[in-house]
Amino acid sequence: MAGDDNGYDEDLSGDDERDAVADADAMADELEDELAEAVRKPATALPVTLAVPALVLTAAIALPLHPEGFSFAQLLYASFLRSPLEGLIMLIGFGSPFCFGAIVLALAALGPRVVPRVGERLLVVNLSFLHAQLLLVGFMLASRGQGMMPLALLGFALVSGGYFTVHHAREAAAGGGVDEDGQAARSGPTQRWLVRWGATVLVAVCGWIRLQLLIGVRLGWAIEVMLAAGVAMAVMLTRRRSLERP
Incomplete structure (x- = not known):
């Protein structure tokens, strides 16, 4: 009887060990799935700051x-x-930088409560108007020979607008379709990239406008405020991106 009891105890001990190993494997698999999900779906919400x-x-x-x-x-x-x-045309054209600020403000304040694709589409539409207006103004100034370095502005408008279009098309092609959860996959650049890009373009344009001081064209100090805001946006997102890298 004692031998039978010892054998029974050994069986129970073996079952406990197998259960513990199975639980550990299950936890490891769950952790691996969570890590894979985090890598597959990086955070796209904008920082509140x-x-x-x-x-x-x-x-x-x-x-x-x-x-x-x-x-x-x-x-x-x-x-x-x-x-x-x-x-309306003036608002979506010349007013696109201010619309850009309002969109970023809403997305940053609402955070994950906004569907990422909605925010991305709003930013894409706004930046498309910004690039179109920039190209139009650059062409008009260059054709009339007005302003200082109008060809530089036109060249920047062509290069930046072309890159924005190509990058958006490439990201849309790479992220199209449906993900594993049955949700529509991302169809373009992320909110972070779009905001960083818009801020960079804004800084470049404000810098060009400030060059006009050399020929006596003086605009209001709203340009300096817009320039500072654009620099702050670009720096904040660039620094956050570097911190998130492994």
Whole structure:
């Protein structure tokens, strides 16, 4: 009987060991799945701190921009009084930097409550208008020979707009389809890339505008505020990207 009891105890001990090993394997598999999911779906939400420079950029719409001291909000209001269509075109064209700030502010404040694809599409549409307006202005200035270094602005508009289009198409082709959860996969660049790109373009344009001081063209100090906000956005996202690298 004692031998039978010892054998029974050994069987129980063996079962416990097998159960422990099975539990450990299950936990390891679950952890591996979580890590794989994290790698496959990196965080795309914008950091909340990005709302600060985005708010500054949006508020710059009320700061002096015109050489005579008028803000863009005042110019926009006058355009809407003349014609709602003219005001709308001015808003989505020349006002695209301020719209960009408002979109980034909303996305950063709401965070994961916003569907990533919605935020990405809003940014893509806004940046498309920004590049189109930049190309139009660059072409007009270069054809008339107005401003300082108009060909530089036109060249930047062509190169940046072309790269934006190609990069978006490449990302859309690489991320199309449906993921393992049955959800529509990402169809373009991430919000972080789009915001960083928009901020970089904004900094370059504001820098070119400041060059016009050399020929006596003085705009309002809203340009400096927009420049500072763009630099802050680009630096914050670039630094965060470097910290997230292994």
